[in-house]
Amino acid sequence: MVKMGIPTQEDWGDYSSNFETAYAYEKYFGRSNEEMREAYVYNITPRADDIIAMPRVPFIYYFKGLCDFILSGRYGAERPGMVHHTFSCVIEIRIKESPSVLKEMQKEIDEVLDFFATNQDSLGIDREIYGDLKEYGEATRRLMADL
Secondary structure, eight states: OOOOOSOOHHHHOSGGGSHHHHHHHHHHTTOOHHHHHHHHHHHHHHHHHHHHTSOHHHHHHHHHHHHHHHHHTOOTTSOHHHHHHHHHHHHHHHHHHOHHHHHHTHHHHHHHHHHHHHHHHHHTOOHHHHOOHHHHHHHHHHHHHTO
16 A cells, blocks of 8 residues: 555545544644554554544544554553554444445455454454454455455
């Protein structure tokens, strides 16, 4: 994927016409992925909800940052199981709403799926609660292959 800069006003388009997008704009506009890491450490679920609501270019930029945060393994106050669950929700919702954007992010998604599958036990992600993350990754890849 081409390295991209912080999304511009133009990249956000008419963000004010949608409440969720306007809220995401308020939280993210002008901020780098490095700046957003602290928000993920304390509030990953609402910040991921913001990412879901973003138009294409901001989504790609900030989703990549979310993936980098996940791959760092440094989640602060967030439990690894919740980090995985939140990532899964972003994928599942965007598959329904804008699958072509996720196809562009296949490499990043695969890296995160592999990371969780390989590190489920060392991260302490309970199989009884979250299931087998290797199986989840395989199912997600099959779903994305059909897009």
